[in-house]
Amino acid sequence: MNAKSLFRICQAAACLAVALGLVSCASPVERRIASNPTLYNKLSDSDKVLVNQGRIREGMTKESVFLSWGRPDQVSEGSQKGTKIEKWIYVGTQPVYTQSYGLGWGGGYGYGWGRGFGRGYGYYGAWDPYWGGYGPTVTYVPYKAASVSFRGNRVTEYIRGPQ
Known part of the structure; x- marks a missing residue:
């Protein structure tokens, strides 16, 4: 393999890396559209604008809602006056922060003993990241x-x- 062909291989690899990087930067809506071009092409021009913005409207089809908002987390089905109805639920999470002040396993015993007694045995008491400690804790609530x-x-x- 000569230097010219090695350069072309490296150049092609670099182009591929850039292309993959650009794809990974795409928004979820853009990725769904790219993965489902036939669904997207069937939409009216006004619905394409809404889907690109991640919005929906009354009268849209399930396919356009999927392209705009993605797969629902829950689906329920039923009937109302003889007509099939379906409800899609999207679940989000929000952080809940709590503050803890536990003394941990060491219980105030042995501050400053150094490390080397096994996992978590270097900090003791309030500073021990494995057996206790203080500081904020984050829990994500759906x-x-x-x-x-x-x-x-x-x-x-x-x-x-x-809701």
């Missing part, structure tokens, strides 16, 4: 972020935001 109701294949109602 909430209903959005819901979409369909009658047949069309949106009849949608709500976005904490």
Whole structure:
């Protein structure tokens, strides 16, 4: 292999890396559109604009809601006056911060003993990251972020935001 062909291989690899990097920077909506071009091409021009913005409207199809908001986290089905209805639920998470002041396993015993007694045995008491400690703790709590109701294949109602 000569230097010229090695350069071309490196150049092609660099182009591939840049292309993959650009794809990974795409928004979730852009990735869904790229993965489902036939669904997207079937949309009206006004619905394409809404989907590109991550928005929906009454009367949209399930496919356009999927392209705009993604797969729902929960789906429920039922019937109302003889017509099939379906509800999609989207779940979000929000952080809940708590403050803890535990003394941990050491219980105030042996401050400053150094390390080397096994995992977690170097800090003791309030500073021990394994057996206790102080500071904020973050827990992520799920909430209903959005819901979409369909009658047949069309949106009849949608709500976005904490419910």
